[in-house]
Amino acid sequence: MDIGILEKGFQQHVDAEKKIEAKDWMPEKYRNTLIRQISQHAHSEVVGMLPEANWITRAPSLRRKVALLAKVQDEAGHGLYLYSAAETLGAERADLVEALNDGSAKYSSIFNYPTLTWADIGAIGWLVDGAAIINQVMLQRTSYGPYSRAMIRICKEESFHQRQGYEMMLTLCNGSPEQKAMAQDALNRWWWPSLMMFGPTDKDSPNSALSMKWKIKRKSNDELRQDFVDNSVPQAKILGITIPDPDLKWNEERGHYDFGTIDWEEFYNVIKGNGPCNRQRVEARKTAWEKGRWVRDAAVAYADKKKNKEKDAA
Amino acid sequence: MKQQEVLFQYLLRLGDTNLILGHRLSELCGHGPVLEEDIALTNIALDLIGQSRILLSYAAKAEGQGRTEDDLAYLRDVGQFRNLLLAEVPNGDFAVTICRLFLYSAYTCELLTLLCDSKDEYLAGYAAKALKEATYHLRHSTNWMVRLGDGTAESHHRLQTALNRLWMYIPELFDGDAIDVQLQETGIAPDPNVLKEKWNTRVNAVLAEATLNRPPDQWMGKGGRDGIHTEHLGFILAELQYLQRAYPGNQW
Ligand SMILES: [Fe+2]
Numbered sequence A: 001m002d003i004g005i006l007e008k009g010f011q012q013h014v015d016a017e018k019k020i021e022a023k024d025w026m027p028e029k030y031r032n033t034l035i036r037q038i039s040q041h042a043h044s045e046v047v048g049m050l051p052e053a054n055w056i057t058r059a060p061s062l063r064r065k066v067a068l069l070a071k072v073q074d075e076a077g078h079g080l081y082l083y084s085a086a087e088t089l090g091a092e093r094a095d096l097v098e099a100l101n102d103g104s105a106k107y108s109s110i111f112n113y114p115t116l117t118w119a120d121i122g123a124i125g126w127l128v129d130g131a132a133i134i135n136q137v138m139l140q141r142t143s144y145g146p147y148s149r150a151m152i153r154i155c156k157e158e159s160f161h162q163r164q165g166y167e168m169m170l171t172l173c174n175g176s177p178e179q180k181a182m183a184q185d186a187l188n189r190w191w192w193p194s195l196m197m198f199g200p201t202d203k204d205s206p207n208s209a210l211s212m213k214w215k216i217k218r219k220s221n222d223e224l225r226q227d228f229v230d231n232s233v234p235q236a237k238i239l240g241i242t243i244p245d246p247d248l249k250w251n252e253e254r255g256h257y258d259f260g261t262i263d264w265e266e267f268y269n270v271i272k273g274n275g276p277c278n279r280q281r282v283e284a285r286k287t288a289w290e291k292g293r294w295v296r297d298a299a300v301a302y303a304d305k306k307k308n309k310e311k312d313a314a
Numbered sequence B: 001m002k003q004q005e006v007l008f009q010y011l012l013r014l015g016d017t018n019l020i021l022g023h024r025l026s027e028l029c030g031h032g033p034v035l036e037e038d039i040a041l042t043n044i045a046l047d048l049i050g051q052s053r054i055l056l057s058y059a060a061k062a063e064g065q066g067r068t069e070d071d072l073a074y075l076r077d078v079g080q081f082r083n084l085l086l087a088e089v090p091n092g093d094f095a096v097t098i099c100r101l102f103l104y105s106a107y108t109c110e111l112l113t114l115l116c117d118s119k120d121e122y123l124a125g126y127a128a129k130a131l132k133e134a135t136y137h138l139r140h141s142t143n144w145m146v147r148l149g150d151g152t153a154e155s156h157h158r159l160q161t162a163l164n165r166l167w168m169y170i171p172e173l174f175d176g177d178a179i180d181v182q183l184q185e186t187g188i189a190p191d192p193n194v195l196k197e198k199w200n201t202r203v204n205a206v207l208a209e210a211t212l213n214r215p216p217d218q219w220m221g222k223g224g225r226d227g228i229h230t231e232h233l234g235f236i237l238a239e240l241q242y243l244q245r246a247y248p249g250n251q252w
């Protein structure tokens, strides 16, 4: 069939708000865009385990320790669903992991920042999971069926993480002066990187228009970022800590908060691999993978032996 | 020793061992050999620390001094910990991690089965719940024992080496003392000798299937249950207790 007709049919299907499923025809660029986006998302879940796992052994109470372990375990589960969603498009998980390990695949820039105090774990739950939810709520309605369904499943857990993180911040802010200072310091360090999570401004993100047309995305980076700022300001007020942005103020006319300019030089540097923890994060993933090689080989060898034994017996 | 004091000590032994082994496994979170295994080991760490919370809370109650699970976990020093030394052993490679979990889970499965009939109702209730988790830990680690033992030459060698290394910590599991005797007499805890027999049967079967040699039994000094630990525990506690020690008295 003529590719133009196929493309037209595809677009009509999308415009009618129907989901594209794995076996449906789709433009190659739609497929590749999705593989890239979903695998980056999966990598972010997996790399995102590292800064939080950094505090599991030092959690300040057994209740907090168990909650943090459960949270990091959820993130690993999100990684698994997302790798599976990418596989429905014909990608191989082993190749995707390889690309993460050799540094060629991207993941969310936020996880290249260090977790320096316990309050960082609260700030990540509150801000980073909070930013992720804003993006993922939108993606629940993405045009690709398997991705949309993975997001619906994941979003429930993310909102639990966000509430848990916020509650940790609240406890710190109602605690001793040292604890409150710890919370403020975490907000100072995580605020701007959280805003960067939504990606470049609309005028600098050329692929966005096509993603919107295909309904992979439904809101632009800047719209999502604005939602995040509008949500976060009243939350910070309740905590009694200050968002580190002197330009932040309510704009009556727009019905939104205005906020200062993001340091895009920092953003692009972190994306390029020069962030404070890029090298450690990729190295940790690579080391785990390489150290696990003999284990994976043994599992394959054992399965083969077992299969042969069964064949001999039959 | 008074009955409550004996019970307190016994609960510390169980609770501390789960806490320290759970801590060790939690160190691996994010670093597993494959994502599915990362999830499984984190899950087991969660179970063990969850169990230790129940045990330490009950220990605090038995002690009757108004302490909490966190007071016990965060504000005791090395000499007051009562865990088995096996739990403190560093994670090493995946063979050590799995072998340690297998040897311990084989022990807790037998222990918890017998504790289900304890005259202490609370402990019996705990055992029934924890046994389900321990059964999964044993199944998971047994599967790996067999896969690694009968996998490649390298995995076999690594696992046999791990087993040989860990074997010195086994006698402590069954080393009954006055506390065990008193609890056995009152029907609260089982006879360590009965446990040992059941453990041997189970472990021997798995070692045979995994094509591993059972190491010869060896002498070892007394340890964890009297507060004499390996050099590792101090570092574990330095990490585990850091925030409570650096900011005393705060709520988190
Ligand atoms: Fe997640």
Ligand SMILES: [Fe+2]
Pocket (backbone or CB within 6 Å): A075, A129, A157, A158, A161
């Ligand atoms: Fe999350």
